[in-house]
Amino acid sequence: MLKFLNKKQVNDGSQAVDRTLWIRLYRRVGEYWVYWLAGLILILLGSATQPAMAYLMKPLLDEGFLGAKDYYVWMIPTVIIILMLVRGITTFGGSYLMAWVANKVLLSLRRDMFKSLLLLPDNEFQKGDTGRLLNRFTVDATQVTAYATEVVTTIVKETTIIIGVFGMLLYLSWKLTLIILVVFPPAVLVGRYFARRLRKVNRQNIDVNADLTRIVKEGIEGQRVIKMHDGDAIETARFDKVNNTLRHHAMRMAIAEAAMSPLTQWIISFSVAAVIASALVQGSKGTLTVGDFIAFISALGQIFDPVKRLTNVAGKAQRMMMATESVFKLIDAPQESSSGSKKAKVTSESQIEFKEVSFRFPGAEQDTIQSLNLKVKAGEAIAFVGRSGSGKTTLVNMLPRFVEPTSGQLLLDGVLFNEYDLKSLRSNFALVGQHVFLFDGTLAENIAYGSSVDVSREQIMAALDAANLKSFVESLPNGLDTRVGENGAWLSGGQRQRIAIARALLKNAPILILDEATSALDNESEKLVQESLDVLMKGRTTFMIAHRLSTIQNADRILVLDEGKIIEEGTHEQLLQKGGLYASLALIAQKVE
Template sequence: MDNSFKSGSRKTVFRRIYLRVGDYWQALAAALVLVSVAAVTQPALAYIMKPLLDEGFNGAKPHYIWSIPLTVVGLFLVRGVLNFLSDYLLAWIANNMLMGIRKDMFEKLLGMPDGEFQKGDTGRLMNRFTIDAGNITDYATEVCIILVRDGAVVIALLAMLLYLSWQLTLIIFIIMPISVITTRIFIKRLRRINMKTVDINAELTRVVKESIEGQRVVKLFNGYEFERSRFQSVNNGLRRFAMRSAIASAAMTPITQLSIAFAVGIVIATALYQGSTGALTVGSFAAFLTALAQIFDPVKRLTNVAARMQKMLVAADSVFTLIDSPQENDTGKKVLDSDKLGNISFANVNFRFPDAGSDTLNDISFTVKRGETIAFVGRSGSGKTTLVNMIPRFVDPISGQITIDGTNIADFTLESLRSQLSLVSQSVVLFEGTMAQNVAYGFFGDTSEERIREALASANLLDYVNSLPQGLDTPIGENGAWLSGGQRQRLAIARALIKNAPILILDEATSALDNESERQVQASLETLMKGRTTFVIAHRLSTVQNADRILVLDRGHIVEQGNHTELLKNDGLYASLYNMQFREG
């Protein structure tokens, strides 16, 4: 969990939690009324002992033979019905509240800046959805029910105890605070332990996720022992902190019970003295002991509610950190119209990743005319991908600006800017669903089957789809797991063809294809690129020879630019890279 949580004090966190509970105040009020009524029936069971012993066994009240058993059955029946209804209402509140929290979290997740996802905190993000959000609602309703039901039971039983013998009850009042003081000692420790447990849970999720996604690498490179060791370290750490939490929680119970045992011992001694003087009857003492015995469990639950509150607060810290997370900088007011789309210019653009020792891009300036194809080449790490990622504003320059017809792209709304862009990257991302759903992603329902088939044909994938038993309705598995690398790449190209945006970004778009497929797809892409402003990143220099202009990047600087023929004549870095690939070919 992010310990830099800034949503406010504990009171603020409590308020934010129970404001969400308050959205269902009618159901909550009904549940609390039912709980309170059920709680009031508990002292009645204790009070029955007084007439039962004082008047029932000596035959003074013959009707007690049937009236008291019926009363006991009736009280339990009423409590059972009321508890069922209240539990149902509280479960309804908890699940609706959980649904709302997860909805808010997912909305914030979609709007987080790209840089937040690059931090590799996937395990912790998933943990917030699966564990932390559930803990908030579970503990929030549990705390409510404990405070109301057990609080009402304790108050009612204390009233009963005072009525039966105020002297004996006074003894309870004197000794009871000992358990409260004891509980406070453990609260801070429990909070620290629970915060650490949340962190380790997220780490466990991350390790398991990486092992699942990298299972082939693990098998091929014999990484079994390394992964076992890594998992065992996290798993053992989780066990240690769980045991510390269990020890701290368990220690409160015997200490509380010990203080209660002292109270009971003194109560019995005092009761025996009062009985010898006739101030206390056997029935009254039996009723007192019954009420006293019943008060232990609700007092214990009230004592332990502090630990539940700490777990709830820790989970809330994690969840509200995501809900309060900064969103993408979308302050632009202008709408980018495709009909008015013109030149795209980079002016003195610089960029450096946080904590990096040097700039990734340094003083980048160039202009791309509408319909022009510009390619970026260079060694790995030269800044090519970072540069094109600035166009859809996945990253923003730290200085300089990018403009479209003289207007800073930051002045456009993100939705209108990105609606004019299509992207096919080296790392293809597909979604679990059918072929058709992935091809028409974002436009499914508004795209005809004929248009989908045209896109697949242009991407050289239609024949394969037609050979499948379910055709366009064939599921592709998680991230296209049931497709080959080349098929996944061509499906992503078909997706870009469907969008038909005026700006096209191709980031190693044909890198996963064999030579035959690459030639077929390259021909389709060249048709698609006509009349569109296209940015191409390519490792294979043969794919950019027809670009209008090629920019050669090295260590974040533009070191050469020109067309293929001009750059070869210059005999610079581009010629060196080209000749190296030619010799390798």
């Protein structure tokens, strides 16, 4: 009994979710209700011509062939031509308007999805679920809108035809029509059974499609690693496994959809057989004419295709609902917390404070940052060093709120960071990370990216000069208008790093975050860039992370982190004299260099 109740509760919950999704989706469709309604009216007009074509069989056979009415010779062919012309015009107009509405809905859905994507918290992108995210834009959104209008169009059109044909059948012979009505409930039950199966398979199919997208993406981005390590067989095996699973699900869907129509039609065939037997009995008694019977059979024959399309639409509706659920899951995803309203403004008197700050990754057994306390005055250059995994990057990622502390407080001028407007807070930071990302645009667009005011080409060149990249850009045929390719594909690692530095220089924010900012530079370039950074850092608060200790020797304070705690603090010379972890790291770095 408990098992039954639980199953019923799950089904009720699923139906409630489906109902909500239907309402949300068709509320968007309803924004274009004028075009949608016009399309439906045209489709209804086209559908109405179908039973009219069947009815023409009665006067044609009962009176036309007997010559009772001579004008039938030209009237009936003319009516057929007019009906077909009306059907063609209304079908085209209805299909066009429905496609217009579908593409408008797709436009708005993708816009809302992308807006939500850009506002997802940073930890959502660290889950590595890019395949699913991409799949929602390319596959799910398209399926939603492709089926949204098609499902309704099919339901309205085929229901109209069925109602019209049934009306015609009742008019011709209500006795024969009752026989057909008895068989319809079993046909509906068969359709509902297959609809449930299709829903389950479609949900699995969406997950496997996301895996396929992810594997292909990894094959593209990791092609050099694959080639160097002879990994083509490994990647092919991974791809084949997912590809075969996808084929398996596709076949399950195909079997369910293919079986639904024959079974439904087979059930209906019983009513057709009964109709023929009853018609023969009525005909022998003279209560049914040949015209009545042929018109009835013609109309009955027109029911099969509409019923088939209505049963098939159940599968499309299930695919639509699965895709709709996936799309709205992204749109409704929790966004970065930006409840603060205060405007952050860093001055020469400002101070940043870490107060008993701790952080633990989800599922981790211990904290990455443990009850850390730190005060940084405006204009200070603070460097963090330590072994890999000691929490350096996590700590500086708290400043622009990419990472939120698990406990403790982060304050700017005595005000909690989350009380500031997020955009206002981040406007005070410039970041140069270890992994540089460039957009597929020109050099000028990448360097001036996000600037709130117009930036002159002279200012861009000045930033490039400071980053030791001016001569390289001037040597290019198109100079600043040179396109960098996808993520700067044709640039070297050092060039990408220096473009990021130029971008930070141009932003000219009061607080700098340099996370291995010179890691990809050779010694000569590092020296030139470091001189520019030294000038830029004057009067600005700077947080630096570096494994190459030569880049942080001039920092006002060097903090040595180990297991999320500050274990040493001081200048370069002071820490060397202590002979602790920093001195050990410096000795190792000296040997490597």
